[in-house]
Amino acid sequence: MKLPAIFFRLCRSVVVGIVVLQSLSLCSAFSRPPPAAFTIPIRHHAVTRASIIRTTTKFSPNPPIRSRQSSLSLSPSDLSRSHDSLLERIPSQNIITAIDQSSGNPITASDLSTTAGISLSQARKELTTLASLTRGDIAVSSNGELIYTFPPNVSSALVETNAKFKARKVWEEKVYPTALYVTKLGFGVVLLASLVAIFSTIFFISSGGGSSDRDEDDRRERRGGGGGGMMGMPGGFGGFWGPSPFDFFYYRPYYSRYYYVDDGTGGARRGKRNDDEMGFLESVFSYVFGDGNPNGDVEVRRLSLAAEMIRKNGGAVSAEQLAPYCDDAPIPNLEEVVGGEKERAYVDESFVLPIVAQLDGEPQVTEEGDIVYVFPELMTSASSSSLSSATPSKESERMRRESRILRRAGLEEDAPTSTIKTLLAMNRISTRGALERSDLINVLERALPDEPEDVNEDVDADPSLLLEREFKFSLASPIQTLLAGGLGVVNLGGALYLGNLLGQYASYGIRLPSYMGVIQQFYPLLLGYAVLFNAIPLIRNAWIQGQNAKIQRRNEARKSWRALLERNAESVKRKLAAAARFGRRMRQLGSGAGDIIFDTSKDLKEMEKKKERDVMKDFDKVLEEKGSGSAWE
Secondary structure (H helix, E strand, O other): OOHHHHHHHHHHHHHHHHHHHEEEEEEEEOOOOOOHHOOOOOOOOOOOOOHHOHHHHHOOOOOOOOOOOOOOOOHHHHHHHHHHHHOOOOOOOHHHHHOOOOOOOOOHHHHHHHOOOHHHHHHHHHHHHHHOOOOOOOEEEOOOOOOOOOOHHHHHHHHHHHHHHHHHHHHHHHHHHHHHHHHHHHHHHHHHHHHHHHHHHHHHHHHOOOOHHHHHHHHHHHOOOOOOOOOOHHHHHHHHOOOOOOOOHHHHHHHHOOOEEOOOOOOEEEEEEEEOOOOHHHHHHHHOOOOEEEEEOOOHHHHHHHHHHHHOOOOEEOOHHHHHHOOOOOOOOHHHHHHHHHOOOOOOHHHHHEEEEOOOEEEOOOOOOOOOEEOHHHEEEEOOOHHHHOOOOHHHHHHHHHHHHHHOOOOOOOOOOOHHHHHHHHHHHHHHHOOOHHHHHHHHHHHHOOOOOOOOOHHHOOOOOOOOOOOOOOOOHHHHHHHHHHHHHHHHHHHHHHHHHHHHHOOOOOOHHHHHHHHHOOOOHHHHHHHHHHHHHHHHHHHHHHHHHHHHHHHHHHHHHHHHOOOOHHHHHHHHHHHHOOOOEEEOOOOOOEEEEEOOEEEEEEHHHHHHHHHHHHHHHHHHHHHHHHOOO
16 A cells, blocks of 8 residues: 555655756856956957857757856756746747848847837847757957847747747737637627627517516416416527527528638638628727727837938937927927028927937037937947948939829829929919929928828828838728617617616516526616616727827927928028948948957867867968068069
8 A cells, every 4th residue: 555655755765866966066057257368359249158159959859048147056946947038038029020020030139120120129138048948159359349140930840849929929820819800709799699688588578578477377278278487488598579589699601691602512611801801899999998009009100200210321310300209399490490580490309318218319519519329339339230230321312202292292203393383373483583483382281282181191101211100990881880889878778678668677676587587686787787888989980080180299399300400491401410420331230351359150179170170370481471571672
């Protein structure tokens, strides 16, 4: 009887001993100081030996575990928590997609910040985490910059090596969309069920289904008896009164025709519907709760556009250039800023601080007393394509602006100067002083009416301008929205009327039988659902109006700042010229032969041999110089 218990204890002791020995070996490995050859000065953040030296990864079956301290006092539980916290910090899909776009080419923190629209500090953390999870390589440049190289497909590598990422991918791509879809359909079904339950009960009660037991017995005697239930309905439903109120659950073809199509083999499959098409059951959910935030990517677009603009301007910009990407920037008064003696510069530039802090900017004061923001970290890249894209493109921006103005006026983008003059003359607009085509376009812009309030169609018209999309009450069609709202009002009216009827029975202490008794018991839930169904859209509509007003103000401010830059005010030109003096050219890391001083993709012995060869080459050069000098003498 005691043998199984003894055997279990023996096995447990063996397992505990193995775990302790493994933990001690890990602790001793972490307690070893790194060799002197690898004490490389690295900027931005401290990187431990395990995070950049992949020798342990090559010869150990387990991936390296990093910790904040390397000491003998590190317990196995601390190691476990450190590894678990590392696994919990799996980067978002947006970051992984941005890294996949590099196609296995080297990438730096500034490249990821520009592509993925995240802060530089977050980019460094995400790159270090991904390098550990995917066995990526890290190289160190001569000035301490880190260059990362990942497999061509990071997502596939994570799916193969990380169970948590695989589970998250399944949740985001399969489970969550299906659950949300079913929830939307279920909400519409609940509305129909509520309508059927309320009005069927009203019909039963109005037809005498709630009379006293004596009257019920009298009717039974006159009919000669007959099965119980509600007025001779078999099983409590159906019978004389037709289908059950819940029979619509069986009519699935009528409620699923919007979502499934015949696959030609007698089965059904999920059909590909137009994104704008929405079934009625989905429209009910959309009417009550809306369709989500249309500006969920505004932070990503903000940092990505700002970083791209900073790179194009040499890493040094003014507050006026950053203002179109800020939220709290005041609306500039163009008539005061541009106008000779009234011209002035803005002093309060606190609205640019969030972007400056996220992109590691540094304020610099010019000789004229203006403030210029310098971003040296963004001017390094591991990709040659970033060098070409970082060159200023003011000409392309000017052409894009002129094309937008001509389209607003109803002209072709390549309309000649004579056509523009004719249009202005027909509208009796003076063109005095307008000699060139750009001058005529400026006159045309001032004569055009304000742009429509609905800016959703213009959000993607100019990709270099950050515009927010306005909230819509519902993406369903107007007919579907009207139908869902009308059914909600009918449901509320029916619930109130049913409450009046049930209240009459409750005042006499009468409890209704069978189906009507169930409805009487759950009536508070039906009433609460009906009230919330109508109250939530009203509250949400008021909230949407307030949010859209704020979005319109922010979009107007961004457009005004862009117009201020295009009008070339004297104070703005002075600050732009000062920023250009602080600018620098983009520098590609790893392009030179001696730029990389350490690379985890190379073996330790190979690196030592390379160092010896470099030393011998330098020695041979010295000998050749001395030999040529002596021969000349």
